[in-house]
Amino acid sequence: MLTTNCETLYAELMDVARLYGDIPDVAHYFVHSGDVFFNMVVVGGREYRFEERQPYAGEIEFKRYARRFAKLALYKALSSETGKEMPWGALTGIRPTKLAYSEKERGNDFFPLFKKFGVSRENAELVADVLASQEGIYAKEEGRADLYIGIPFCPSKCNYCSFITADINHTGKYLDGYLAALGEEIAACKGLRRYTSGYIGGGTPLVLSEEALARVLEAAAKILPAGAEYTVEAGRPDVFTEGKLALLKEYGVTRICVNPQTFCDATLGRIGRKHTAADIYRAFEMARAFGFDVNCDLIAGLTGESLAEFSDSIDRAVALSPENITVHSLCLNKGAKLKAEESRLFVEDIGKMIAYSREKLYAAGYRPYYMYRQKYAAGNSENTGWTKPGKACVYNVDVMEEISDNVACGANAVSKRVFFEEGRIERIASPKDIPTYMQKIGKIVADKLQFFA
Numbered sequence: 001m002l003t004t005n006c007e008t009l010y011a012e013l014m015d016v017a018r019l020y021g022d023i024p025d026v027a028h029y030f031v032h033s034g035d036v037f038f039n040m041v042v043v044g045g046r047e048y049r050f051e052e053r054q055p056y057a058g059e060i061e062f063k064r065y066a067r068r069f070a071k072l073a074l075y076k077a078l079s080s081e082t083g084k085e086m087p088w089g090a091l092t093g094i095r096p097t098k099l100a101y102s103e104k105e106r107g108n109d110f111f112p113l114f115k116k117f118g119v120s121r122e123n124a125e126l127v128a129d130v131l132a133s134q135e136g137i138y139a140k141e142e143g144r145a146d147l148y149i150g151i152p153f154c155p156s157k158c159n160y161c162s163f164i165t166a167d168i169n170h171t172g173k174y175l176d177g178y179l180a181a182l183g184e185e186i187a188a189c190k191g192l193r194r195y196t197s198g199y200i201g202g203g204t205p206l207v208l209s210e211e212a213l214a215r216v217l218e219a220a221a222k223i224l225p226a227g228a229e230y231t232v233e234a235g236r237p238d239v240f241t242e243g244k245l246a247l248l249k250e251y252g253v254t255r256i257c258v259n260p261q262t263f264c265d266a267t268l269g270r271i272g273r274k275h276t277a278a279d280i281y282r283a284f285e286m287a288r289a290f291g292f293d294v295n296c297d298l299i300a301g302l303t304g305e306s307l308a309e310f311s312d313s314i315d316r317a318v319a320l321s322p323e324n325i326t327v328h329s330l331c332l333n334k335g336a337k338l339k340a341e342e343s344r345l346f347v348e349d350i351g352k353m354i355a356y357s358r359e360k361l362y363a364a365g366y367r368p369y370y371m372y373r374q375k376y377a378a379g380n381s382e383n384t385g386w387t388k389p390g391k392a393c394v395y396n397v398d399v400m401e402e403i404s405d406n407v408a409c410g411a412n413a414v415s416k417r418v419f420f421e422e423g424r425i426e427r428i429a430s431p432k433d434i435p436t437y438m439q440k441i442g443k444i445v446a447d448k449l450q451f452f453a
């Protein structure tokens with residue numbers, strides 16, 4: 001159990017404690033005097049004391065440093081107590097690149113700060129490579145936005161999935177009403193911002209019939225400028241048809257995601273997919289025939305998957321030579337059918353899987369161009385998007401670095417407004433549940449217009 005005399009630090013401290021799994025009782029104490037931050041951690045009967053002198057300007061900065069030093073103190077105490085160091089050290093935030101950018105904006109090299117936090121040299125270098133890949137793309141600009149459209153329907157539910165998406169066999173009855181509400185919301189977003197990219201995600205957008213897909217594409221076409229980067233998360237290979245890809249092409253889609261997650265048929269069956277590796281190859285061929293840029297998603301740590309099977313998937317994806325490959329670490333949020341305890345058995349090799357993917361992708365000429373972490377990621381690892389030179393997906397960079405507004409439409413869609421001057425972000429979320437989204441669409445649209453006014 002973790003206790004602290006400063007309740008506002010509890011959640012951040014728990015993020016660090018969680019890295020260590022089952023830990024004995026830990027007591028944390030924080031006091032400050034002027035610009036001196038003092039933290040004490042008592043664990044295993046030993047006291048660890050830390051003192052940092054850090055000037056700050058205002059309450060926001062004070063809180064930031066208080067959180068930072070408290071986490072660092074707990075991490076140092078626990079790593080000393082257990083003899084275990086973590087690949088990201090005491091950094092528990094989901095966007096290490098943002099911390100690196102903020103250091104750069106202050107004119108500092110970020111490596112010393114990462115080192116102080118116990119981040120491994122390899123991970124600090126990964127962040128440096130991501131920043132290098134984002135040169136020429138990373139642009140903070142008022143008034144610009146990316147458009148997101150959510151299609152929360154899938155052909156079946158994968159066992160690790162925690163999205164609100166559901167099997168279309170159960171939710172298909174809502175499809176017509178959902179598309180009507182979605183069309184209304186998209187139309188209302190016309191001219192809200194200057195859109196620089198569009199993204200139709202899910203779910204599995206290509207689970208829609210051609211007619212239904214055309215409704216969504218038609219609505220988006222009325223507000224997206226011609227020539228904008230336009231991505232559709234086509235998704236699982238079992239739903240690809242030439243007719244659907246022809247429609248995407250006709251409506252100016254430039255990039256599609258083919259998401260195999262693994263090329264191992266046994267794993268595909270275990271996670272609840274209804275397709276095989278052969279379908280993945282067929283989907284790739286189709287995507288190429290239509291001239292799309294392709295993003296391919298893989299997951300390290302899937303149920304029962306060995307290091308050899310994961311490595312084989314990486315090799316096969318690289319051999320297909322998509323423009324982007326995203327390597328995720330399995331993440332089991334609330335809502336996933338697969339329970340965390342079950343998956344733990346299979347993730348011992350996760351660090352080796354991620355290391356293999358990095359080595360292979362660098363060697364094949366890919367470079368990391370965005371990365372983020374998730375709280376419940378297997379092995380405390382990260383998700384990294386890799387790109388061939390000049391082929392980075394701008395939408396992904398915008399979203400991960402939070403450098404533009406995001407106008408998001410659909411059930412469970414979260415719109416985001418970035419206030420650059422004030423250094424803050426506001427969000428507004430639509431209802432997760434499809435029937436509620438349909439019922440409340442009038443209010444959702446009104447709230448959104450006000451949010452972006």
Ligand code: SF4
Nearest residue numbers: 154157158161165203
């Ligand atoms: S295809 Fe993706 S969104 Fe659909 S159930 Fe599987 S993981 Fe979830």
